[in-house]
Amino acid sequence: MKTIRSSLSREEVRNAAAAIQPALVAFAARFPGDNGQRQPVHTVYGGAHLFKSDTPQRLGALALRSLAEFAPDPFVFARAIGLTGSEHLPETIGDSRSMASLLARDSASVRTSNYPAWLAHTVYTRVVEKLGREAVEDYRIDFEDGYGNRPDGEEDGHAASAAQEVATGMTRGTLSPFIGIRIKPFTEELAQRALRTLDVFLTTLVEATGGVLPSNFFVTLPKIQLPEQVTMLVDVFEALEPKLGLPSGSLRMEFMIETTQSILAADGGSNLPRFLEAARGRATAAHFGTYDYTASCNITAAHQRMDHPACDFARQMMQVAYAGTGLWLSDGATNIMPIAPHRAAEGEALTTDQLFENRLVVHRAWRLHVEHIRHSLINAFYQGWDLNPAQLPTRYAAIYAFFIEGLAAATERLRNFIDKAGQATLVGDVFDDAATGQGLLNYFIRGLTSGAITEEEALTTGLTLDELHCRSFVKIMKGRRDSQPRSGAGV
Secondary structure, three states, X not given: OOOOOOOOOHHHHHHHHHHHHHHHHHHHHHXXXXXXXXXXXXXXXXXXXXXXXXXHHHHHHHHHHHHHXXXXXXXXXXXXHOOOOHHHOOOOHHHHHHHHHHHHHOHHHHHHHOHHHHHHHHHHHHHHHHHHHHOOOEEEEEOOOOXXXXXXXXXXXXXXXXXXXXXXXXXXXXXXXXEEEEOOOOOOXXXXXXXHHHHHHHHHHHHHHOOOOOOXXXXXXXXXXXXXXXXXXXXXXXXXXXXXOOOOOOXXXXXXXOOHHHHOOOOOOOOHHHHHHHOOOOEEEEEEOHHHHXXXXXXXXXXXXXXXXXXXXXXXXXXXXXXXXXXXXXXOOOOOOOOOOOOOOOOOOOOHHHHHHHHHHHHHHHHHHHHHHHHHHHOOOOOEEEOOHHHHHHHHHHHHHHHHHOHHHHHHHHHHHHHOOOOOEEEOOEEEOOOHHHHHHHHHHHHHHHOOOOHHHHHOOOOOHHHHHHOOHHHHHHHHHHHOOOOOOOO
16 A cells, blocks of 8 residues: 655644634634525515504505406416516406416416416415415615605604504514614714614613514614714614613614715725624614615616616625625615506596506506516525515515526426435536535525425425525535445444
8 A cells, every 4th residue: 555645744734724713713703604594575665654553464455456456367467577478378358267267176287288377376376375464574664765854853753653553563463574664874964863763763662562672673774884874873772772671782783785985985995894894793684775876876867777787786796795794685676666647536437548558557567676676586686675565466476486487497406416415417408516506405495485485395306394494505415424324334
């Protein structure tokens, strides 16, 4: 047997490895990865003066009403939003009813024989179920753009009344799973007003609830330009918590990335990682503000849109700065609302032309919303803003279609990948290497947490629920290798 020679002593190797340990520990602390918690698929913003304890339920009812009025069956909805193959779906009432009946009897056979019809039916059914069960996942009580500048006494009153409504919602179980407030920006003119609103809201809320905050409660800080603004909010959190009897660290914040200075600071570096440092462990998400950001780039109103190249650049900067930190990323909002232009006066009916125009306007806005959401999803922004209840059907439809359309291919690729125990494998015309394993796993994790795919569908990959919940492809492969009997064992 050939003698293997080396030049470094074992002690030298140990010392070399030990020298990098502090850097590796610091790196792991800064980039801990996904924390495994559920991320909402959207945030609905509404003026603080309008918020009530049952606002999420009322928005859900309005969303279902809009869907029933402008897309009374899956095939109308699919054509409106441009689902795959929607141009081949039945158009007459009789054909639609016949296909709906067949889907109700034997959905599996329709999936094989008429995939576009199955897709339309599946997406529509899941959207209706979601709107009836949990239409709003995250709600932000807004004291900024959706509220405006009002007299101090009026804003004090709305801060207190909104807090009382949140307390009522906690008692009745009517709040969205995630909730919070957006205060005004920390500018010279508005910083004191923002802090006053935060103080009044939290003080009123804690007094009404006996010292308890809602689950998943966040404070959103808009139009950040300097790390010092983040520091200021965290300092206030630390001052408020003992005064309100809240546990240390219970107040958490979100960044709003909507100024050019947040992307690139005066010294040429990026402020994005500096914001995270300034947050001192209290930041949970970074939300992109499309319209303020494009305005700060001097882009004219006609071209301020979600898919503008300037927005793509900013979002890519956010991804690079926050990848691996555990921070949730959220895209902005589509500001073209699916609102019908004609309303019937009391005792009167709309004309045929008016009804046609109403549907055309709503469908056009729906399709644009879906296109924007799909653009976000392709670029790994799995959350966005919604501004109107009529956008909720398309929020869920876009997400569900995105994951369902890729389900068969992703299932085959991941199942084959697992069968090969992480070795590179070829499926169709897509070549997977080991790094792709985590990407495929992320697809199913996101699909599951968003409600787009079911546990039963995810399990067809060959993974167990425990493996899916561990969220790490490396750990799954290691667990499977460790569970295999070693050569010669048990013989």
